Amino acid sequence: MTTTQELTAGLGDLPYNVFARVCPSRGTLEHVTGRWGALTLGALYEGSLRFNELRRRVDGVSEKMLSQTLHALERDGLVHREAQPTNPPRVDYELTPLGHGVAERLLALIHFVEGSMDDVLAARERYDAARA
Amino acid sequence: MTTTQELTAGLGDLPYNVFARVCPSRGTLEHVTGRWGALTLGALYEGSLRFNELRRRVDGVSEKMLSQTLHALERDGLVHREAQPTNPPRVDYELTPLGHGVAERLLALIHFVEGSMDDVLAARERYDAARA
DNA sequence: CGGTATCCCGGCCGATACTG
DNA sequence: CAGTATCGGCCGGGATACCG
Numbered sequence: 001m002t003t004t005q006e007l008t009a010g011l012g013d014l015p016y017n018v019f020a021r022v023c024p025s026r027g028t029l030e031h032v033t034g035r036w037g038a039l040t041l042g043a044l045y046e047g048s049l050r051f052n053e054l055r056r057r058v059d060g061v062s063e064k065m066l067s068q069t070l071h072a073l074e075r076d077g078l079v080h081r082e083a084q085p086t087n088p089p090r091v092d093y094e095l096t097p098l099g100h101g102v103a104e105r106l107l108a109l110i111h112f113v114e115g116s117m118d119d120v121l122a123a124r125e126r127y128d129a130a131r132a
Numbered sequence: 133m134t135t136t137q138e139l140t141a142g143l144g145d146l147p148y149n150v151f152a153r154v155c156p157s158r159g160t161l162e163h164v165t166g167r168w169g170a171l172t173l174g175a176l177y178e179g180s181l182r183f184n185e186l187r188r189r190v191d192g193v194s195e196k197m198l199s200q201t202l203h204a205l206e207r208d209g210l211v212h213r214e215a216q217p218t219n220p221p222r223v224d225y226e227l228t229p230l231g232h233g234v235a236e237r238l239l240a241l242i243h244f245v246e247g248s249m250d251d252v253l254a255a256r257e258r259y260d261a262a263r264a
Numbered sequence: 265c266g267g268t269a270t271c272c273c274g275g276c277c278g279a280t281a282c283t284g
Numbered sequence: 285c286a287g288t289a290t291c292g293g294c295c296g297g298g299a300t301a302c303c304g
Contacts, residue, residue, distance in 0.1 A: 015250075016246045016249040017246070018171065018174075018242055018245070019171060019174070019175065019189060019190060019191055020191050021191040021192035024249060024252075024253065025245055025246045025249050028245055028249065028252050029170065029241075029242060029245050030167060032241070032245060033165035033166075033170055033241070034165075035162060035296095035297095038161065038165055039150065039151060042150075043151065050265085050266085051265075051266055051267075052265070052266075057151060058151060059151055059152050059153040060153035062297070062298055062299080063266085063267070064268085064269095064297070064298075064299090065296085065297060065298085067266085067267065067268080068296095068297090074259065075255065075256050075259040075260075076255060076256065077251055077252055077254070077255025077256070077258075077259075078252075083266090087265090087304095089266060089267090090265075090266090091265085091266060091267085098248055098251055098252075098255075101244055101248070102241070102244060102245065105237070105240050105241040105244050106241055108237050108241075109161075109164070109165070109234070109237040109238055109240075109241060110150055110161060112233060112234060112237050113150070113157055113160055113161050113164060113234065114148045114149070114150055114157045116230055116233070116234070117147070117148040117156060117157050117160065118147075119230055120156075120208045120209055120210075120230075121156065123207065123208060123209025123230075124207055124208065124209070126209075127206065127209075128207075167276095167277095182285080182286085183285075183286055183287075184285070184286075194277070194278055194279080195286085195287070195288090196277075196278075196279090196287095196289095197276085197277065197278080198287095199286085199287065199288080200276095200277090215286090219285095220285045220286080221284085221285055221286055221287085222285075222286090223285085223286060223287085
């Protein structure tokens with residue numbers, strides 16, 4: 001297991017530190033972990049998807065938010081947009097190698113959280129019961 | 133490496149699916165990956181911290197948001213609050229075993245994003261240059 | 265199909281003041 | 285030190301309409 005010492009060692013020497021208010025990595029982390037960014041990256045992990053396929057997969061996302069999310073992820077170099085000038089148009093979105101690395105770690109987190117939900121729900125009941 | 137097939141296989145059979153609008157895991161994931169939740173869990177990974185130590189470590193967080201964040205994480209069973217009834221009061225926050233597992237995966241993601249920032253910034257320049 | 269443009273509301277969140 | 289209470293702005297994001 002990686003220790004925190006290793007994880008945070010020499011942060012002052014590293015170029016990017018997400019814990020600092022001004023660091024650009026904080027913005028990228030928010031694109032990645034944001035409500036729709038996380039689910040979009042997760043959905044694309046298995047392979048390329050078209051716009052409306054993504055919409056169906058990420059339950060509840062609006063056209064506007066999916067569009068914004070994809071633009072942000074494409075700008076950060078995590079998603080590649082492949083538009084075919086046919087009629088009707090066909091646009092495929094897929095992870096870049098970088099995006100794949102991010103999505104992999106993201107899915108590890110998502111999966112772990114999903115697997116912990118029974119514990120989480122039990123903890124909530126205990127917490128709520130203690131103040132009622 | 134874990135494949136997406138494995139990650140998403142039989143989602144319909146699993147009790148919790150974050151991609152579904154109504155699943156409670158989506159709410160917990162948002163606590164965990166939210167702007168302040170992620171940084172708070174990351175800060176606590178190395179060990180217990182007091183309220184104002186956390187405030188200093190999570191640069192830019194307000195008292196109110198840190199308080200709200202800690203309450204949410206405590207309710208979800210990820211953070212344990214230890215209050216000593218001394219004067220002046222002393223309150224320590226630390227990760228639960230469950231919170232530790234979450235934070236570990238979160239830090240893997242954060243670290244990867246930080247390590248990718250040069251690529252991300254380069255991708256942004258290319259993206260912006262392409263439409264200017 | 266694959267988006268963009270516009271309107272607008274709720275709530276996230278920061279600032280400030282106050283308390284035990 | 286460790287918070288809670290209250291106010292207010294601003295913007296995330298949903299709804300709707302429109303376009304190539």
